[in-house]
Amino acid sequence: MRVGVLASGRGSNLQALLRAFPEGHPCVSITCVMSNRPECLALTHARSAGVVAPAFPRSAYGSRVEQQRAMAAALVAAHVDLVVLAGYDQVLTSSLLQPFAGRIINIHPSLLPAFAGTLHAQAEAVAYGVKLSGCTVHYVIEEIDQGPIIAQAAVPVYDSDTEDSLAQRILEQEHQLLPAVVKWIAEGRVRIEGRRVVILGGSGQCEHC
Ligand code: GRF
Numbered sequence: 001m002r003v004g005v006l007a008s009g010r011g012s013n014l015q016a017l018l019r020a021f022p023e024g025h026p027c028v029s030i031t032c033v034m035s036n037r038p039e040c041l042a043l044t045h046a047r048s049a050g051v052v053a054p055a056f057p058r059s060a061y062g063s064r065v066e067q068q069r070a071m072a073a074a075l076v077a078a079h080v081d082l083v084v085l086a087g088y089d090q091v092l093t094s095s096l097l098q099p100f101a102g103r104i105i106n107i108h109p110s111l112l113p114a115f116a117g118t119l120h121a122q123a124e125a126v127a128y129g130v131k132l133s134g135c136t137v138h139y140v141i142e143e144i145d146q147g148p149i150i151a152q153a154a155v156p157v158y159d160s161d162t163e164d165s166l167a168q169r170i171l172e173q174e175h176q177l178l179p180a181v182v183k184w185i186a187e188g189r190v191r192i193e194g195r196r197v198v199i200l201g202g203s204g205q206c207e208h209c
Contacts, residue, residue, distance in 0.1 A: 001186040002031040004080035006071070006088040011042025012171060013086035013107060013178050018049045020179035027186045032078045034071055036090050052078070058090075069095035082185055085140060086178065089119065097142060102192065104140040105185075107178050109170045111152055112136040116145035122170060123163040133157050133166060135174045137181045139192065150190060150197045153177045 003021070007014050014033060021028040033046035038055035046053035054074065061067035072095055075083060083096075085106040097104065110121035111134045118124055125133040134154040139147035153173035157166055184190050189200040 001027060001081045001182075002029050002079050003082050003084055003182060004031055004075045004078060005033045005042075005046075005084045005086050007033060007035055007042035007086045008037045008040055008089040009042060009087045011040065011045045011087065013174055014042050015045050016175035016179055017084065017086065017182065018045065018051070021182070023050065028182060031080055032074070034074065036067070036088075042087070064090065065093045065095045068093050072096045072099045075100065082182070084178070084182065091144060092140060092142075094142070097140070102139065105137055105150065105181065106140050106145070106147075107174055108136045108138065108145050109167065109174065110134070110136065111154060112138060112145055112149060120163075122167040125157060126161050126163055126166055131157055133170060135170050135177055137177055139197070148192055148195055148197045150181050150184075151177055151199070 005014050005017060017030055021030055030051055033042060033051050033053040035043050035055050036058055038057055043053045043055060056067055056071050058064060058067050061070065076099060081103065083100050083104040085104065108121065110125060111132065114130065115121040115124050122133070132154050134152055136149055136152045138149045141147040153176065155169045155173055184199055191198045191200060
């Protein structure tokens with residue numbers, strides 16, 4: 001399975017994917033990494049790993065739709081099967097959503113549907129006083145953070161937590177969960193049934209994984 005990763009920031013989830021699926025992995029290839037932010041660390045990590053990593057800055061295009069149309073064309077040209085949003089900070093438009101419908105996943109640092117549609121989910125979780133938080137990997141649809149949930153991991157929230165300490169605890173789970181989901185999809189074990197996602201046990205597993 002050929003995977004294209006979209007990232008805008010420090011790229012720690014991308015690094016987790018590159019560790020899980022190094023070059024030559026028998027079932028998953030991190031084929032390309034793309035960003036809207038030319039200077040982001042994620043692009044540096046990708047290039048150090050020898051992965052093609054172009055930037056598509058918003059300023060180079062007339063609109064977000066056109067920018068994402070160019071990204072979609074590059075993903076199609078790279079024969080990408082699955083698009084992974086790993087800290088990608090732009091809302092997706094139809095020019096990217098349509099050609100990859102049902103083939104885009106995102107990782108969000110909360111237990112959705114709690115704290116959806118925000119870039120500050122961990123701070124909001126601490127401020128709200130929830131006792132559990134975590135991360136969610138879900139399919140991407142037009143409505144932000146509302147696509148079918150594939151997998152979640154929970155962590156405790158302690159009285160002493162700050163945004164940073166909770167974010168770090170959640171991040172450790174993100175780095176496990178995202179590669180696990182990518183592997184399940186590569187194995188053909190993830191089936192969307194309306195709003196729900198079913199993980200098929202055992203069947204279709206890659207003999208190498
Ligand atoms: C992660 O917390 C992810 O859940 C959110 O953006 C952050 C990206 O972190 N969508 P990194 O760039 O992968 O380190």
